[in-house]
Amino acid sequence: MKLRPIAALATAALIAFTGCASSPDSGGADPSGTTAVTGGPTGDTTYNVTTSADLAKPAAELISGGTLNIVTSAGTPPYGYIVEGTDELRGADMDIANAIAAKLGLKASFTSMEFSGILPAMQANRFDFSIAAMGDTPEREKVVDFVDYSTDSNSIVTTKGNPKSIDGMPSLCGLKISSVQGSVPLGLLQAQNKKCTDKMDIAIFPDNATSLLQVQNGRADATMYQTGVASYLIKTDAAAANLEVVENTEYGKGYNAMAFNKNSSDLRDMVQKALTELKDDGVYDAIHAAWGLDLNKIEVITVNDGLKYNQPS
Structure with a gap:
C-alpha cells in the first residue's frame, strides 16, 4: 500500500x-x-x-x-x-x-x-x-x-526529536500550532489557549493534511491529530518520517x-x-x-x- x-x-x-x-x-x-x-x-x-x-x-x-x-x-x-x-x-x-x-x-x-x-x-x-x-x-x-461507529482520541504531533520539549497541552503555550477548522483538536487547543499566559499562535486550515504539512515543513511547532491517524501515517508514509507523536497523554477521546x-x-x-x-x-x-x-x-x-x-x- x-x-x-x-x-x-x-x-x-x-x-x-x-x-x-x-x-x-x-x-x-x-x-x-x-x-x-x-x-x-x-x-x-x-x-x-x-x-x-x-x-x-x-x-x-x-x-x-x-x-x-x-x-x-x-x-x-x-x-x-x-x-x-x-x-x-x-x-x-x-x-x-x-x-x-x-x-x-x-x-x-x-x-x-x-x-x-x-x-x-x-x-x-x-x-x-x-x-x-x-x-x-x-x-x-x-x-x-x-451514528457512532468507533472511538479515537487525539495526540500532539511535532517534529522528530521533539525540539520544543513538548510534554503536554500546557507546554504548547507560546508555540506556533496548526489545526483544522471545526475539528475537535481545535476545540481542545482553544480551551487550553484560554489558560495560557503566553498565547499559542494557532493557524487554522481546512483539512488535516494541510495542517500536518505545516509541522512537516517547520511552519508550525506542533499540531493535534487523531492518535490512530497520526501513528498510521508516520509508520507508512515516508513524507511523514520527520514527525513523531508526543506519547504522554491522549486527549479528547470520543x-x-x-x-x-x-x-x-x-x-x-x-x-x-x-x-x-x-x-x-x-x-x-x-x-x-x-x-x-x-x-x-x-x-x-x-x-x-x-x-x-x-x-x-
Missing part, C-alpha cells in the same frame, strides 16, 4: 472528486444474497456481507437508484486516503460504508471534500451521509444526527461518527441497524482488524451519544 504524499494530499483535499468503491467483483451489493466487498490496506481483503432480509426492501424504497451518495475527507489514513497515482479512495471508513451498503442491498458512491465543508453539505442535504472519522459532539448534534441530515432519521436508523448486523456477523471486527484498529471498536452502535464523551467542537 502506498499513500499519496502529504503535500499531494493537501492539494487533493482542496478539490472535490467522486470515486465509486462498491464491490468490484460483484458489481455492487446482491439484494438477495452475499456480496464480496473488497478493501483493506492493499485492496485485496474480502469481507463477505450477507444482505439483510429485514433492511433491503425498505432501503430500496428509500434510496432511489440503489446507490448511497456518501461524503468523506481524504487525507486521514487509515480511515480514508487517496492511493498514490490514482483517484481511488481507500481506508477503513470506505470498507465500513461499502459493507453497510451491501448489508442494505445497495451500492456506495463516494465524494471527497475538505473536512470543514462536510457539516454544511450535510445540512444542505447534498449527500445521504458522511463518514470521515468525524467526532460526535453535543455542539454538532444541534445541526446533524450521528466517537467517530457518520453524520446525517436532521430530516433523514429513517436512513440514520437503517444504517445503525445495518452496522449492528455487521457487528453481529463479524464483518465490523474484520474491518477493524484489517486496518489495525481493534482498540477503536465499540460494543454498541449508538445514535447521538456524543454527550458520553462531551468533546469540544
